[in-house]
Amino acid sequence: MTASITLPDAGAAGSAGTGTSQPGTGSPARFRRTSREGYRINWWLTALMLVASLTILVPLYFTVAMALKSPDQIGTGTGLAWPNPLNWDNFAKAYVATNFPKAFLSTALVTIFSVLGSLASSSLVAYAIARNWNHRFFRGSFVYLLSAMFIPFPVIILPLIKQTALLGLDNPAGVAFLHILGGISFNTLLYIAFVRAIPVELEESARMDGATTWQVFFKIILPLLAPMNATVGIFAFLGSWNDFLLPQMIIADPALQTLPVVQMLFQGEFNTDYSLAFASYLMAMAPTLVVYILAQRWVLSGVMRGAVK
Numbered sequence: 001m002t003a004s005i006t007l008p009d010a011g012a013a014g015s016a017g018t019g020t021s022q023p024g025t026g027s028p029a030r031f032r033r034t035s036r037e038g039y040r041i042n043w044w045l046t047a048l049m050l051v052a053s054l055t056i057l058v059p060l061y062f063t064v065a066m067a068l069k070s071p072d073q074i075g076t077g078t079g080l081a082w083p084n085p086l087n088w089d090n091f092a093k094a095y096v097a098t099n100f101p102k103a104f105l106s107t108a109l110v111t112i113f114s115v116l117g118s119l120a121s122s123s124l125v126a127y128a129i130a131r132n133w134n135h136r137f138f139r140g141s142f143v144y145l146l147s148a149m150f151i152p153f154p155v156i157i158l159p160l161i162k163q164t165a166l167l168g169l170d171n172p173a174g175v176a177f178l179h180i181l182g183g184i185s186f187n188t189l190l191y192i193a194f195v196r197a198i199p200v201e202l203e204e205s206a207r208m209d210g211a212t213t214w215q216v217f218f219k220i221i222l223p224l225l226a227p228m229n230a231t232v233g234i235f236a237f238l239g240s241w242n243d244f245l246l247p248q249m250i251i252a253d254p255a256l257q258t259l260p261v262v263q264m265l266f267q268g269e270f271n272t273d274y275s276l277a278f279a280s281y282l283m284a285m286a287p288t289l290v291v292y293i294l295a296q297r298w299v300l301s302g303v304m305r306g307a308v309k
Contacts, residue, residue, distance in 0.1 A: 063285075067091070067278040074274050087275065094280040098262045107241060107258040108287075110172045110179070114240040115233050117180035118187055122232060123225060125184065126191030127217055131200075142192070148185045153245075161249055170252040178250065179240050187232045194228040195221070237291055259284045 062079055067090055069083040094100070125145075132138040164174045203216050211219070222229075244260040251257055263284070266277035 063278050063282060066274055067282050069275050071273070071275060090275045090279040091283065094266075094276045094283065097265065097276060098259070098280055100259075100280075100283065102255070103257065103259045103262045104284075106172050106256050107260075107284075110176045110247070110258060111237055111240040113173070113176040114179035114183075115236045117176065118183050118236040119229055119233055121180055122184050122187035123191050123222065123229070124217070126188045127195055127221060129188070130192045130195040131203075142188075145185045145188055153182075157245075157249060164250050165252070170250055172247075172251060172256055172258070175243075175246050175250050175258075176240070178246055179236070179243070183236055183239065187236070190232060191225070191228055194225060198224055234292060238288065241288055 065082055066074065066079060068086045068088070069090075070087045073081075073083050073087075125141075129138045129142050160178065161170075164170050164178075167174075169177060198221065202220055206216050206220055242260060243258070247258040248261045251261075259280075263277065263280050266273045266280065
């Protein structure tokens with residue numbers, strides 16, 4: 001009589017030895033690895049970072065408290081004390097003193113044209129450089145743009161004042177134009193990293209269908225640049241809306257000045273009307289908060305998607 005010996009399957013033996021399982025075999029739970037294995041939450045560090053992030057509310061509370069105080073309340077106690085009673089008339093007085101509608105309109109026009117101009121010019125320049133990187137001229141143009149970031153602004157402010165006066169740009173339009181030129185270096189740097197992450201095959205398919213370069217950019221590239229457009233747009237908005245130096249130096253007509261410059265009237269030679277000044281600051285800060293809340297979720301995503309291909 002001959003004995004029959006059945007050898008175990010090599011694949012099954014290997015699977016049993018290593019503790020792994022094949023799909024559908026119903027392996028024990030002890031061999032399964034969770035996606036969060038090895039990650040632990042440091043609750044103490046999380047609580048510390050949460051408390052540190054809440055410190056940003058301190059200057060905001062100080063601004064609101066000062067805006068609602070009377071001059072007598074400002075002179076007594078600490079700046080963090082909550083006013084009692086509340087002086088809502090400070091906002092009306094600041095509104096009239098600064099001629100808020102006119103200054104707001106001037107600031108808004110400068111900001112809108114600065115943002116739109118920055119998005120249009122920087123995206124076009126970045127697209128041209130990124131898609132023609134093998135040409136020496138475009139690489140040199142990129143280096144030239146980057147070199148502008150190392151020039152201190154106070155060095156060129158006097159020539160800019162002279163040139164804008166000669167060209168008739170000593171007005172809000174000239175300020176918007178300078179904002180566009182001043183931000184094109186940094187904005188182009190952000191856009192180039194993002195454009196390189198877009199597959200060239202998308203453009204090649206459109207060109208095979210007869211699309212021109214302009215059609216490729218506006219119908220394919222520009223929609224894909226939405227996260228970076230939001231990032232560059234909010235940077236341009238904050239830089240233009242809060243700018244004090246350029247409007248003060250460039251705009252010759254005091255009636256066309258922007259809000260940051262007009263708010264200087266609360267600071268006299270010997271005294272400062274803090275209650276009206278902070279009320280005016282709050283009114284000017286409202287559009288900035290609204291824009292940032294609406295677009296802040298795109299800022300980090302745009303930078304990260306442009307940095308990682």
